[in-house]
Amino acid sequence: MRRYSQEFKQQALQLSDEIGTKEAAKNLGISYGTLTDWRKRKIAIKQATELQRQKLSFWMSERDSSNAKSKSSKKPTKSCKAHSLFS
Numbered sequence: 001m002r003r004y005s006q007e008f009k010q011q012a013l014q015l016s017d018e019i020g021t022k023e024a025a026k027n028l029g030i031s032y033g034t035l036t037d038w039r040k041r042k043i044a045i046k047q048a049t050e051l052q053r054q055k056l057s058f059w060m061s062e063r064d065s066s067n068a069k070s071k072s073s074k075k076p077t078k079s080c081k082a083h084s085l086f087s
Helices: 005-021 021-028 031-074 083-087
Strands: none
Touching: 005 021, 005 031, 021 031
């Protein structure tokens, strides 16, 4: 089984966008199935990356809102001298 560089795969996908997958596969001497597999992987990676971005964004907003709540719920403490005198 032949291995192709990442650069070759990217260029092949770009060519397939321009002239179509079947024609690009024919011009490059690779199978149509190989080229469509690369496209599917690229789409899956893009979707996974987007999902990770959404999860990270959600986590950061949750963290920020939780930090804001904890800061606002803390009331400054005052030492009371009278309390210590009468205890």
